[in-house]
Amino acid sequence: MAVQGENRPAWIGLTRVVIQRVLSALLTLFLVSIVIFIAASLLPGDAAQEVLGQSATPQQVAALRHEMGLDQPAITRYVDWLVAMLSGDPGRSYIADMEVSDLIGERLRNSLTLAGVTALVSSVLALTIGIVSAINRGSKLDRTLNVVTLSLVAVPEFLIATIFVLIFSVKLVWLPSIAMVSPDASWGDMLRSMALPVLCLTFVVTAQMARLTRAAVADQLDRPYVEMARLKGVPFRRIILFHVLPNAAGPVLNAMALSLSYLMGGAIIIETIFSFPGLASLMVNAVTSRDMPLLQSCAMIFCTAYLVLILIADVVAILANPRLRS
Amino acid sequence: MSEPVSPAVEVANLAITLDLPDGSSRPIVEDVSFAIPKGEVRALIGESGSGKTTIALAMMGYSRFGGTISADRIRVGDLQIQSMGERELRKVRGSRIAYIAQSAATAFNPSRTIISQVIEPLTVHGLATGEQAREKAIGLFRALALPSPETIGDRYIHQVSGGQLQRLMAAMALISDPELIILDEPTTALDVTTQVEVLNTFKSAIAASGATAIYVSHDLAVVAQVADRIVVLKNGRMVEQGDAASLLQRPQSDYTRSLLAAARPVERGAAEEQAQSVLAVEGVHAGYGKVRDGLATIPVLSDVSLRLSAGSSLGVIGESGSGKSTLARVIAGLLPASNGSVRLNGELLSPGIDGRSKEQLRQIQLVFQNADTALNPVQTVRDAIARPLAFYHGIKGAAADARVSELLEIIQLQPAVAARRTAELSGGQKQRVNLARALAAEPTVLLCDEVTSALDTVVGAAILDLIDDLRRRMGIATVFISHDISTVRAFCDEMLVLYSGRAVETCPKPAFSAPLHHPYTELLVDSVPELDPEWLASLGGQHVPSLPETPADKSLCAFLPRCPVAVAGTCDVLPPPLVTVDGQRMLCHQRGEVPKNEDAGAQP
Numbered sequence: 001m002a003v004q005g006e007n008r009p010a011w012i013g014l015t016r017v018v019i020q021r022v023l024s025a026l027l028t029l030f031l032v033s034i035v036i037f038i039a040a041s042l043l044p045g046d047a048a049q050e051v052l053g054q055s056a057t058p059q060q061v062a063a064l065r066h067e068m069g070l071d072q073p074a075i076t077r078y079v080d081w082l083v084a085m086l087s088g089d090p091g092r093s094y095i096a097d098m099e100v101s102d103l104i105g106e107r108l109r110n111s112l113t114l115a116g117v118t119a120l121v122s123s124v125l126a127l128t129i130g131i132v133s134a135i136n137r138g139s140k141l142d143r144t145l146n147v148v149t150l151s152l153v154a155v156p157e158f159l160i161a162t163i164f165v166l167i168f169s170v171k172l173v174w175l176p177s178i179a180m181v182s183p184d185a186s187w188g189d190m191l192r193s194m195a196l197p198v199l200c201l202t203f204v205v206t207a208q209m210a211r212l213t214r215a216a217v218a219d220q221l222d223r224p225y226v227e228m229a230r231l232k233g234v235p236f237r238r239i240i241l242f243h244v245l246p247n248a249a250g251p252v253l254n255a256m257a258l259s260l261s262y263l264m265g266g267a268i269i270i271e272t273i274f275s276f277p278g279l280a281s282l283m284v285n286a287v288t289s290r291d292m293p294l295l296q297s298c299a300m301i302f303c304t305a306y307l308v309l310i311l312i313a314d315v316v317a318i319l320a321n322p323r324l325r326s
Numbered sequence: 327m328s329e330p331v332s333p334a335v336e337v338a339n340l341a342i343t344l345d346l347p348d349g350s351s352r353p354i355v356e357d358v359s360f361a362i363p364k365g366e367v368r369a370l371i372g373e374s375g376s377g378k379t380t381i382a383l384a385m386m387g388y389s390r391f392g393g394t395i396s397a398d399r400i401r402v403g404d405l406q407i408q409s410m411g412e413r414e415l416r417k418v419r420g421s422r423i424a425y426i427a428q429s430a431a432t433a434f435n436p437s438r439t440i441i442s443q444v445i446e447p448l449t450v451h452g453l454a455t456g457e458q459a460r461e462k463a464i465g466l467f468r469a470l471a472l473p474s475p476e477t478i479g480d481r482y483i484h485q486v487s488g489g490q491l492q493r494l495m496a497a498m499a500l501i502s503d504p505e506l507i508i509l510d511e512p513t514t515a516l517d518v519t520t521q522v523e524v525l526n527t528f529k530s531a532i533a534a535s536g537a538t539a540i541y542v543s544h545d546l547a548v549v550a551q552v553a554d555r556i557v558v559l560k561n562g563r564m565v566e567q568g569d570a571a572s573l574l575q576r577p578q579s580d581y582t583r584s585l586l587a588a589a590r591p592v593e594r595g596a597a598e599e600q601a602q603s604v605l606a607v608e609g610v611h612a613g614y615g616k617v618r619d620g621l622a623t624i625p626v627l628s629d630v631s632l633r634l635s636a637g638s639s640l641g642v643i644g645e646s647g648s649g650k651s652t653l654a655r656v657i658a659g660l661l662p663a664s665n666g667s668v669r670l671n672g673e674l675l676s677p678g679i680d681g682r683s684k685e686q687l688r689q690i691q692l693v694f695q696n697a698d699t700a701l702n703p704v705q706t707v708r709d710a711i712a713r714p715l716a717f718y719h720g721i722k723g724a725a726a727d728a729r730v731s732e733l734l735e736i737i738q739l740q741p742a743v744a745a746r747r748t749a750e751l752s753g754g755q756k757q758r759v760n761l762a763r764a765l766a767a768e769p770t771v772l773l774c775d776e777v778t779s780a781l782d783t784v785v786g787a788a789i790l791d792l793i794d795d796l797r798r799r800m801g802i803a804t805v806f807i808s809h810d811i812s813t814v815r816a817f818c819d820e821m822l823v824l825y826s827g828r829a830v831e832t833c834p835k836p837a838f839s840a841p842l843h844h845p846y847t848e849l850l851v852d853s854v855p856e857l858d859p860e861w862l863a864s865l866g867g868q869h870v871p872s873l874p875e876t877p878a879d880k881s882l883c884a885f886l887p888r889c890p891v892a893v894a895g896t897c898d899v900l901p902p903p904l905v906t907v908d909g910q911r912m913l914c915h916q917r918g919e920v921p922k923n924e925d926a927g928a929q930p
Contacts, residue, residue: 223432224427224429224432224433225432225433225434225435225436227390227427227433228425228427228433228434229435229443229446230388230419231383231386231388231419231420231425232419232420232424232425232446232447232450232498233416233417233418233419233420233421233447233450233451234420234446234450235416235450238450242438243435243438246435246437246438247435247436247437320437321436321437322436322437322482322484323436323482323484
């Protein structure tokens with residue numbers, strides 16, 4: 001076996017990977033923007049029609065179309081949008097008659113807060129459940145956790161949300177059932193109003209992450225190096241932290257990235273139930289009103305969030321695995 | 327035992343039972359007792375399932391699959407292992423009793439530096455600070471003759487070789503100055519040439535440390551080199567024990583005699599000479615990656631040629647990475663050769679499997695090394711064998727059943743086996759079915775890729791006998807790939823020695839005992855342990871490379887860096903010539919008369 005990459009610092013290989021990934025992420029974003037644009041054009045009706053409603057005369061619609069630039073060929077509209085986007089201007093909403101960046105700004109902050117808090121809670125929970133189950137494989141505890149996580153994966157989130165509202169808002173009256181977030185609310189108020197959406201989303205994503213964590217850790221626990229460590233008298237806690245986790249990091253992080261990416265766009269049902277002013281509901285509105293600039297921008301944000309998460313997972317996995325580093 | 331000094335290790339009436347899921351329990355070790363005086367090396371020897379590793383691990387109070395250890399006494403020094411709890415055992419493991427595993431490649435954590443794991447026995451038991459432990463580890467690396475001892479520990483396992491890893495693991499065991507070291511087949515995963523070096527190191531390291539040792543192995547010849555006394559085990563019971571030399575010379579039990587017989591394959595006569603050449607491989611180059619000008623980016627085989635007639639058998643030998651399996655894959659068409667030709671009955675074969683006709687595919691059959699993975703575990707034996715019958719011969723239904731029974735008879739299995747799933751069979755049975763699957767196609771060429779390396783010696787010897795018998799009776803030309811030169815010498819009519827993808831020597835059977843071989847062949851022959859306790863000691867350190875520096879010219883002899891007879895001025899300047907001496911063909915400057923210019927050079 002040749003000694004490879006011994007003298008090359010790890011960061012050179014890593015930088016190359018990151019650059020490659022960023023480039024392919026940009027390409028993905030570009031392709032996604034085309035797909036979204038085509039998909040939206042296939043929908044019947046357009047923004048002008050939506051604004052004027054059923055009773056408008058064809059002349060009125062045509063006039064508004066001209067004003068909005070909708071009478072331009074699709075390719076021109078797309079290129080115009082792309083060029084504007086590249087220069088940092090996501091354009092103006094057709095419907096709200098506001099800058100898209102202003103429309104999105106606050107919603108994005110809300111969505112990121114919701115996703116961030118949920119990610120924090122659910123990752124800690126999922127890792128704990130996954131590791132505890134893997135260590136106690138086959139025990140009662142493991143089987144119970146298994147049944148609970150499996151059932152949670154199977155229950156649709158609107159049902160969980162409804163049940164929670166029933167329990168915490170209607171019966172116990174502990175938490176508000178509507179998550180109204182005002183920009184000048186204190187952190188405490190915000191967390192309180194977000195508690196139920198966070199709880200519901202946590203239930204949805206934790207189960208999946210916990211199951212994959214369990215599988216990855218259990219796989220490592222069967223490796224001979226774990227037996228070797230036990231025969232060296234290494235304490236169990238150290239075996240898990242020092243030996244097992246670095247090796248399980250790759251698959252666990254990838255599972256987490258996949259689950260967490262759901263928290264941005266996939267939160268639509270939760271946002272709707274709790275009237276949470278997030279980005280996902282804004283995007284749904286953009287679809288119904290055929291508001292292309294807004295729709296495209298939301299899609300780009302979701303796609304970016306997903307790609308960033310995957311990139312982070314890959315980079316950390318590479319850092320944890322010396323074989324990938326060189 | 328009536329020794330005045332009490333032995334360092336004492337085991338009395340050890341039994342280990344396995345609790346089965348249905349609530350019953352099965353004994354896997356019964357009635358084992360032995361005592362080891364301080365500083366002695368005791369070998370536990372037996373085949374898989376003999377309980378040798380299970381017994382050795384019981385010395386640490388550890389049982390692999392949740393087995394229950396019970397014993398009147400397991401004493402190591404003043405430790406009464408049998409009555410210690412998990413907490414106390416943890417303090418003893420790695421500090422007073424150390425373990426060396428079979429495969430260092432899997433026993434080291436791949437994502438931690440080696441030294442961080444080597445020092446763990448000291449640091450987790452609070453016996454030294456990290457800094458002191460590092461210093462001690464580096465001292466041990468030096469004592470174990472590891473290259474660049476100061477820095478080798480900072481590497482990861484994929485950056486060091488197998489032999490080095492095994493020595494690093496020895497350092498991990500020795501670092502806490504244990505009073506008992508358990509070595510579990512520590513050289514089994516190594517090439518023979520590496521095994522010799524590692525055995526030597528282990529032997530002197532154990533002697534220097536003064537520790538008592540238990541050496542677990544299936545290989546009598548290896549054990550003979552290191553052990554003072556040997557315990558022979560079968561099915562979890564002791565068959566006999568005695569001091570190494572007398573046990574090898576005067577075995578008391580039939581079982582030990584069968585182990586000894588299997589370790590020494592009996593030489594077979596050459597097959598009857600057949601003029602007709604069946605398989606001809608000419609100047610084959612193959613490798614991985616992009617192919618440019620007939621050469622792959624990562625070349626594995628360079629300019630390999632061979633010729634095989636009906637019923638004869640060619641042994642292909644070399645260490646891991648020499649390209650043995652690649653050669654079989656090239657002949658079978660699984661890896662298309664980047665250059666050169668493969669001919670079957672004079673007919674040029676397409677390099678890849680896609681371009682070959684069904685008839686051509688049928689005639690060349692490959693028996694894979696590992697029957698565990700080559701057979702589909704949910705298929706029945708009948709299905710596994712009937713598939714090629716239907717595919718190549720269109721035999722189906724009752725006719726197929728009859729043919730499956732015939733084939734089972736040929737490979738000496740009961741007809742009833744046909745209904746069982748392949749996963750239910752033992753290792754030896756699986757390998758027989760694997761062979762029957764290949765025979766079902768009625769091949770003219772059978773490629774056997776390390777078919778016995780995953781099997782116990784006795785079982786493997788029976789498979790070898792079977793293959794040898796079949797090729798003689800049915801006239802099947804056999805390419806027999808092995809890392810074990812004594813097997814090849816016993817069973818094959820011709821031997822092809824591969825070294826880093828080049829055929830450094832081809833040698834017909836009459837010349838096997840010729841005085842001179844290629845230096846690499848000689849190294850291989852000398853590295854095979856003999857059933858003689860003095861063998862390792864008699865070897866000394868004779869295989870020292872004669873040239874200190876090796877120029878990195880690919881046309882030069884690849885064996886140069888390890889060659890003990892290389893001569894400066896020729897070997898490190900000119901490509902090795904192909905010399906022919908009485909049928910032996912060798913790529914070497916130092917063997918035979920070098921013909922003038924025309925014939926010189928490995929490549930045309």
